[in-house]
Amino acid sequence: MTKKLIIEHLNAWFGSVQALKDINLNIEENSVTAVIGPSGCGKTTFVRCLNRIHEVVDNARISGKVLLDGEDIYASTSDPVLVRRRIGMVFQKPNPFPTMSIFDNVAAGIRLNGIKKKNEIADAVERSIKMAALWDEVKDKLYKSATALSGGQQQRLCIARTIAVEPEVILMDEPASALDPISTAHIEELMQQIKDKYTIVIVTHNMQQAARVSDYTGFFLLGELIEFSKTPDMFTNPGDKRTEDYITGRFG
Amino acid sequence: MKSLRYFKRRTINNTIFFLSYASAVIGVAILLLILLYTVIKGASAINLDFFIKLPRPTGVPGGGIANALVGTFMVVGIASAIAIPVGVMAGIYLSEFGNNKFAPFIRYLADVLNSIPSIVTGVVAYVFVVLPMHRFSALAGGVALSIMMIPIITRTSEELIRMVPDTIREAALALGTPQWKVIIFIVLRTAAAGIATGVMLAVARVGGETAPLLFTAFNNSFMSVRPDQPISTMTVLIYNYASSPYADWNAMAWGAAFVLIVIVLIANIVSKIFTKTKYAL
Ligand SMILES: Nc1ncnc2c1ncn2[C@@H]1O[C@H](COP(=O)(O)OP(=O)(O)OP(=O)(O)O)[C@@H](O)[C@H]1O
Ligand SMILES: [Mg+2]
DSSP states (O other), rough: OOEEEEEEEEEEEEEEEEEEEEEEEEEEOOOEEEEETTSSSHHHHHHHHTOOOEEEEEEEEEEEEEEETETTTSSOOOOOHHHHHHHEOOOOOOOOOOSSBHHHHHHHHHTTTTTTOOOHHHHHHHHHHHHHHHHHTTOOOOSBGGGGGGHHHHHHHHHHHHTOOOOOOEESSTTTTTHHHHHHHHHHHHHHHHTTTTTTEEEEEEEEEEHOOOOOEEEEEEEEEEEEEEHHHHHHHHHSSHHHHHHHTOOO | OHHHHHHHHHHHHHHHHHHHHHHHHHEEEEHHHHHHHHHHHTTOSHHHHHHHHHHOOTTOOOOOOOOHHHHHHHHHHHHHHHHHHHHHHHHHHHHHOOSHHHHHHHHHHHHHHHHHHHHHHHHHHHHIIHHHHHSOOOOHHHHHHHHHHHHHHHHHHHHHHHHOOOHHHHHHTTOOOOOIIIIIIIIIHHHHHHHHHHHHHHHHHHTTTOHHHTTTTTTOOOOOOOOSSSOOOOHHHHHHHSSSHHHHHHHHHHHHHHHHHHHHHHHHHHHHHHHHSSTTT
């Protein structure tokens, strides 16, 4: 087992409000790590710190280290563009490019990274949409506007867009919150399929989902990491009373 | 008691409705009157020759305004070539990098520029282009009009680029895209329909200007497509012909006015179509 990401003493602020407090944890390569916790506890902020998207918000800042393959992504010599190329992200709210077709949305990242060969792009687009379990629904309207898709379809489109650039780590912020059970099952299947090549971090509100798909789980509360352990351990034998209360639904 | 209050309220309602309705009717009626009058007076002057022939001396029938038509497109074209890049880039600066002390100053400057009387922009172009070149020119006219277009395009571009949600920028950044590519290929593209609307409105606005052209582009009785030479434009032609004592020239002025209104109308309609495309924000 190798550690893909090592997070050390990570703090994050929005202005004077501290959203993350001294987070320490390791993310194993080729595993699925689930991040759980009540609304507002800092899950989104946490994953946004892992690909340097947190810092694009006005007045947002961080301290601490995030080591990707042993190198600090926040080092002064580190280029956020290259970090984000290696660590992709699916956002909590679907955000397809509104003026682009379905095809162009998925192709956007590849094209922006400089790939020009038509058939190479077309192959990557088809492969990514298939992996995101969206192909059958859009294969006849690839050149229609992406905004004409349903919310759940848009979210899968965003997953396809992220997969298409083949990052090493994929951060998924509640990717299934707008999906029906069938698409959710597809996405969970996808995670199992690709985790031998990628490293996945998934934020979820759904305990069953965390238990089903993840190898490790971190429980956040009020900006702190309360507990981090192997998923089966967390769900059968939580080490902290607050974790137990939360996963058994007794939490206020 | 209750019915009296109801009666009062209904009367006020009706009065206000009637007043606003009447104002709208008056506004539309004036517009229609101008259009109708121009059509009646101008349509008779319009035929194929009107578009493809050069002006003739008064009394000689069969002249046209071909040179003025070409000239207006040239001068507005030159103005757009200057104002679109400058205006859009200023708009990008204000919306994407406008979080500093300098930006409000630029914004204020654009608003001041926007309210400067158009004849003043003509004077500016006269001093900075006509005098150094020692002659009137299409270029000088274009510069004068571009001074009017830049603030319009700057402010509309800023607004429309600002309307692009941050989530779209984040989506592009998260794909590992450098910021300049995000701005050009994602943000600008998302705002493109709106920016095009602003450009068309600016074109429609300056296409009808006479004052800044009088001592910049000046006039030319012949067909010219040279940017360094004086050039005829529709508005200056209308000004000259309408104020002449000759009935046939007056009729030509009406015809040209009609054509100009149609061109400005088309520019406005095209801008409306841009905003309605499925790719508009
Ligand atoms: N842009 C922002 N500006 C200021 N404060 C913010 C901003 N975004 C989030 N916060 C605050 O940071 C804290 C953590 O928010 P975050 O979005 O990470 O929560 P979350 O765990 O993802 O919640 P949810 O489950 O509802 O998505 C919250 O208290 C929130 O109010
Ligand atoms: Mg969240």
